[in-house]
Amino acid sequence: MTDYVRKILTSSVYEVAEQTPLDPMTLLSQRLGQEILLKREDLQPVFSFKIRGAHNRMSHLTAEERARGVICASAGNHAQGVALSATRLGVRSVIVMPTTTPEIKINAVKRLGGEVVLFGDGFDAARAHAAGLAERHGYVFVHPFDDPDVIAGQGTVGMELLRQHPGDIGAIYVPVGGGGLAAGIAAFVKFLRPEIRVIGVEPEEAASMKAAIAAGHPVPLDQVGLFADGVAVRQVGEETFRLCRDLLDDIVTVTADEICAAIKDIFDDMRAIAEPAGALALAGLRRDIENGTAPKGSLIAVNSGANVNFDRLRYVAERAEIGERAEALLGVTIPEAPGSYRAFIRLLGRRAITEFNYRYAHGSAAHIFVGVKLTRGDTEKHEIIDVLTANGLGVTDMTDNEVAKLHVRHMVGGRVSGLADELVFRFQFPERPGALLKFLEGLNDAWNISLFHYRNHGADYGRVLVGIQVPAETRADFYAHIDAIGFPYWDETQNPAYRQFLETN
Template sequence: MTDYVRKILTSAVYEVAEETALDPMRLLSTKLGQEILLKREDLQPVFSFKIRGAHNRMSQLTAEERARGVICASAGNHAQGVALSATRLGVRSIIVMPTTTPGIKVDAVRRLGGEVVLFGDGFDAARAHASGLAERHGYVFVHPFDDPDVIAGQGTIGMELLRQHPGEIGAIYVPIGGGGLAAGIAAFVKFLRPEIKVIGVEPEEAASMKAAIAAGGPVTLNEVGLFADGVAVRQVGDETFRLCRELLDDIITVSNDEICAAIKDIFDDMRAIAEPAGALALAGLRRHIEMGAAPKGALIAINSGANVNFDRLRYVSERAEIGERAEALLAVTIPEVPGSYRAFIRLLGRRAITEFNYRYAHASAAHIFVGVKLSQGDKEKREIIDLLTANGLGVTDMTDNEVAKLHVRYMVGGRVAGLTDEMLFRFQFPERPGALLTFLEGLNDAWNISLFHYRNHGSDYGRVLVGVEVPIDTRADFYAHIDAIGFPYWNETENPAYRQFLEAN
């Protein structure tokens, strides 16, 4: 820790980076009953903290290394830091980026002087390609997180925090991808003020540090979700693991819906738009308060960046209120008789209806997909379900049902007669040109597609819901075909959203 503190105190980051503001979140503080502050790394010249570590590493290149040029692999934020720093230092930079990288980040790297090479579906494939290019051409590889100088550069945020808020701090919440930011902040904070808790936050679908600590060493996740692309890392670094295991007080995981809610919180308080990874720490802070585990004193979340594609905000806005438990999605069965709708709405009283989907499907029962605005979170949702149930209505909670939220809500009323052996599958594939065609060509004509729903959510991966007629005696062959396509999939045939709204009569 002494070595890291020395590196942090002598870091060269301020040649290109800025000391960012530590802003109070007054609205959220009032709502949650605790002082909450946001460290605004989204205000850096490249809209991300990554410029700190990249420049601290590159400022120490020898003249011979500068002449060779540098290379890195990144989904965007580290890439922009390397590109800007290299341009300032007069060094050539080659940036290998996954083909799924949001266009806003690719364009930004090019504007900053980086030579972009698009390769692979994710960070790991891009990193392997960058390592190969470095070996063949002699470029200096600038690691995005597992390098002491990069870690020290990110640790300057911890130094600023203690200077900006000398009073009581209960905890600092830090997003974790590869672990460089968390390791750097924890190294400085724990050296000077060990009583402050440093909490790492990861997405549920990319919790590589939590998995590493549980296993006793870095492990490679089979797959990671790409919604929070800035932290979508399948394996953390050796050095970052060593520091995080020793210095972090806890690691919290959060859902994509909770991240969306945190993006909305930041907008409401700051009129600023964070990228999903940028709002990750605040989502963890909220989760910690809701768990009753947050310590006393000011709570600080790191807003790590603002590089988000505009079209992704459509998905964020759809999921934010679910993430903050301000909306319930319910499947309700009512009698298919005149007056039933009116009686149903009367039961809900003056609560705001956010969504109402229905189509005739059966002579005796009507299935409704309804969204209801909540002011008291899960407690109120439970009260609504109990009220409807007590009045003889069938209710299924769809609030946390991914198939319902992504697909079925747009397809209510799709029942048909005469289908046999229908199975339902959810597929995920990289959102790039040709991927949907690759998926469709991989399905053999021997099986009839009976249902299909795809919607671009502005994310790095596409999601398709597919119904297929698969006779029992061909199912082994069918599974062999979809396995060969190579995209992750889930059998959703028993999903209650499908059973109530889409399954064939």
């Protein structure tokens, strides 16, 4: 740690970066009953902390290396840091970005003087391509996280935190992608104030550091979710793993819904919009408070960035209330008889209804999909379910059902009679031109599509719910075809949301 503290104290980050404020989150602190502060790295010149590590690394380039130019691979934030630093230093910069990178980040890199090359569906493919270009053309590769100078540059965030809040600090929550920010902050904080807990936070769908620590060494994840693209890293670095393994006190994983709720919290308190990775640490902090595992004292979350496409906010707004447990989604079976709706609404009392979907179907029972606003989280949800079941109504809790939240809520009433051999699958693919066509062509005409729901959610990946008629004797061939398409998929034929609202009679 001594070497890293020396590197942090002598870093060159302030030639381009700024000391960002540590702001109190007054509204959230009052609601959760503990002082919460937010480190505003979203206020950097490139709207992300990444400028610190990128410039500190590049300031150590020799004259010969500067003449060769630099190259990096990044989903956007590191790319902007490298581009800005290179422009300031008069160095050529080539930036390899995944084809799924939000347009706002691509345009920002171009404005800062970087030469953008789009390649691959994710960071790992982009990094491999960048390494090949570096070898071919002699560029100096600037790693986004697994480099001591990069780690030291990011560690200046920890140095600022201790200067800005010399009092009691219970824990510092840090987003983890490749691990550079967490490693740098932990190295500095644990050297000077080892009593402060440093806690890493990862998305459940991209928990590469948690997997590495469990395995005892960095391991590649089979799949990486792209919602929080700034931390969508398949495998952490060797050096960042070594530091995080020894210095982090814990790693918390959170859902995309919880990240959306944290984005809303930041907006409510600061009137600022964080990118998903930027709100990740606050989501972990909230998780610990709600679970009763947060330490006493002030709690600090690092807002790591604000580079988010505006159209993604549609998805964030839709999921935020579920993430903060402010909405329950329920499938309810009521009698198909006059007055049933009125009786059902009376059971809910004066609670606000956020969604109510129904379509008439023959029979004695009606199935409705209803959203109910909550003020007391899961406790209130369970109270509602108990009241409904006590009055003879069938209830299925859909609040954490991914198919219900993404698709079925928009498709209620789609039952048909006499449809044989229907299987239902959920597919995920990169949101880029040609991806949907590739998916459809991969199915071919041997099987009839009986249900299809696609909706652009403003994210980096598209999601489709598909019903396909597959006779039993052709299923082996069918699975071989969808495996060959290469997109992640899940069999949802037994999903209760599908069976209650969409399955053939």
